[in-house]
Each structure stands twice: as structure tokens, then as C-alpha cells.
């Protein structure tokens with residue numbers, strides 16, 4: 001079974017969907033949760049993960065230099081021998097140290113088409129632009145901000161969604177099945193090897209803090 005390290009900073013609804021998929025959904029027989037880690041020791045998602053029976057770990061990123069903090073996180077995660085690092089609302093830009101430690105094995109879910117929107121507040125962006133449709137993206141993480149090769153995308157119909165809460169509700173419903181489904185296909189070897197995104201090289205220099 002593939003060992004997952006799930007990283008979160010907040011609510012953890014994607015983590016819950018992944019854990020449920022491991023316990024009795026599409027990831028059953030394919031994956032196990034090695035650890036749920038947070039850079040915020042008081043993240044609600046960490047408590048939820050413990051209640052679901054997951055091993056949890058945390059290290060506060062507050063006031064820490066990115067490289068040094070990430071080097072410690074790499075050590076913590078490595079001790080759980082993960083096959084995949086699964087970012088689930090982990091609101092930190094990863095340093096090259098981190099990305100190189102788990103090269104090609106870090107996944108992220110982004111609540112927009114990463115070719116159109118990167119960074120925070122993707123649902124606000126879709127709502128303010130009054131999009132009739134947005135997309136959820138699962139991608140491999142490279143050294144840019146939301147620039148890595150796309151593994152899967154799924155549309156979200158926003159017609160008639162007239163509040164931000166409704167946009168988020170529809171989007172999260174897609175996030176919650178798409179992440180587990182994509183991981184299952186990746187582990188089964190059903191996804192073609194992703195080709196690097198053309199924008200990756202230039203975007204790598206435009207990193208900025210999301211905190």
C-alpha cells in the first residue's frame with residue numbers, strides 16, 4: 001500500500017475525504033495514511049484527524065525561516081516513510097529543500113484552473129469574476145506557485161451560484177471526490193507521466209509567501 005503523508009493548515013475537509021476513501025472508498029487496498037501533519041498545532045483539521053484514528057504530528061511555522069522550518073518538516077515526514085506528500089489546504093509555499101526531498105511525489109489540490117489562477121482565494125476569484133464554470137485542479141508540486149504538471153481537472157458548474165458560500169460548497173464537493181480519485185489512478189499507474197508545464201521555469205522565480 002502507498003503511504004500518504006497528508007499536510008494541512010486549517011479545517012481539513014479534504015483530509016477527511018481522503019481518510020474516508022482510505023477507510024472504505026476508492027483508496028481502500030491502495031493506500032494508508034502514514035501521518036497527518038500540520039504547520040499549525042491548533043489547526044482544527046489535526047484534531048479531526050486524531051478523532052478519525054490517524055497518527056498526527058505538528059511543528060509551528062510561526063516566526064520560522066522557510067528553509068530551516070522545511071528541513072525539520074522533511075525530517076519529521078521522512079520518519080513516517082511516505083510514498084506521497086498530499087497537500088490538503090497546506091497554506092505554505094514549499095522551499096526547494098522540501099520539494100527536492102520528495103521530488104515528483106508531492107501533490108496539491110487547487111480550487112481553480114491553475115493555468116488561470118494561482119495562490120490564495122480562488123473561490124473568491126471565481127465568484128467575483130462571476131464565472132459560469134470553474135475547475136478544480138490536482139497537480140504535482142514543483143518550485144513555482146501552483147505551476148506543477150496537472151494530473152487531473154474537473155469542472156464545477158457555477159450557474160446560479162449567487163453567494164460565495166454556494167460557490168465554495170459546489171467546489172468542495174468536487175474537491176472531495178477528485179483528490180482521492182486522482183490518487184487512486186496515480187497509485188494504480190493509470191495516469192500518463194505528466195509533462196512539465198511550459199510556464200514552470202518562469203513562474204519559479206515569482207514565488208512569494210502565502211502566509
Ligand code: GAR
Nearest residue numbers: 010011012013014089109110111119
Ligand atoms: C481547499 O479549498 C483547498 O483546495 C484550498 O484550501 C482549502 C482547504 O480546505 N487550497 C488552496 O487554496 C491552495 N492554494 P480544507 O482544509 O477543508 O481541505
